[in-house]
Amino acid sequence: MYFNKVEICGVNTSELKVLKESEKTELLRRVKQGDKAARDALINGNLRLVLSVIQRFAGRGENLDDLFQIGCIGLIKSIDNFDVTQDVKFSTYAVPMIIGEIRRYLRDNNSVRVSRSLRDTAYKAMQVKEDLQNELNREPDIEEIAERMGIPKSQVVLALESIVEPVSLFEPVYSDGGDTIFVMDQVSDRVTDTDWMDEILFKESLEKLSEREKMILNLRFLQGKTQMEVAEEIGISQAQVSRLEKGAVQKIKENG
Incomplete structure (x- = not known):
């Protein structure tokens, strides 16, 4: 099985083809016979269906282009698995498949999803940290960064932790065969x-x-x-x- 990569950036959705039910039925019949051209036509003719589904996931800080790609995978799986002998509309079968594919993606790739505002705070904190380091000629602590940004210390910590992979405080960072230095020993904070x-x-x-x-x-x-x-x-x-x-x-x- 192959997955067509479909871009939505700059696409005029009004120009996307909408298939009639009779056209879908005929294309699905041809797909089951191994007609790749019919498969492509069915994919392109249902892109607006994918677009309509991903709208319910808008406003969550997710990249809609990414969700569209994942939604298209769900669409393709729907086409490949649809049973033409059943008295069911294709869209009725496809929509739950598309939603399920997107939800699996969000669950697997964003077990702890970070809001856009939190990411923005983190990037600002990193810039402030760099500025303070240049001014002080040393590593600034969290309190100094928070004071410069005018926000609570806890908010700075939460933001910075949201954009890095978790590391154990007891993970060794250096060992000379004797004493071991852990991450916990290297953290600069009051x-x-x-x-x-x-x-x-x-x-x-x-x-x-x-x-x-x-x-x-x-x-x-x-x-x-x-x-x-x-x-x-x-x-x-x-x-x-x-x-x-x-x-x-x-x-x-x-x-x-």
């Missing part, structure tokens, strides 16, 4: 060992949460979504979100 241990205990308490509870806390407190938005995204009621959120917070308090 915190004590007790603060580090509190942080470690907090992260350990998160491990006691279910995947759904982790997702809800991530969406609510890292991405700033409302309970209604979270409910819509994961497919449960707002009341359930509220109950799960309170339960997760209580677990953290009990294990903290």
Whole structure:
């Protein structure tokens, strides 16, 4: 199986062909006979269907071009797996396939999705850090960066952590065969060992949460979504979100 790469940048959607049901049926019949030209025509004739599906994922900070590409993969899978003997419209079959493909992509590639505003804050913090380093001739700490930016220290930490791969505090960075230096030893900040241990205990308490509870806390407190938005995204009621959120917070308090 091959996947056609389709670009949407600069595409005038009004010029995209829309197939009649009779045309889809005929093309699907030819696809089952191995007609590659019919397959291409069916793909191109359903691009507007993909565009309509990805609109429901707009406003989440995702690249729509990427989502369109993934949606097209779902479309192609729909074409290849559609049973022409069933009395079902192609679009009725294809839409859930396209949505499912996009959701799998978001789940697999964005287990902790970072909002655009958080990324912007991180990049600004990196620039401020570089400016301060040039001014002070040393590595600035988080408090100095936060003060220069005029935002809370916690916001700077959250933003910077959002754009890097997680690294264990106990990961060795140097060893001469004797004493080993860990990441924890190299961090420049005005915190004590007790603060580090509190942080470690907090992260350990998160491990006691279910995947759904982790997702809800991530969406609510890292991405700033409302309970209604979270409910819509994961497919449960707002009341359930509220109950799960309170339960997760209580677990953290009990294990903290």
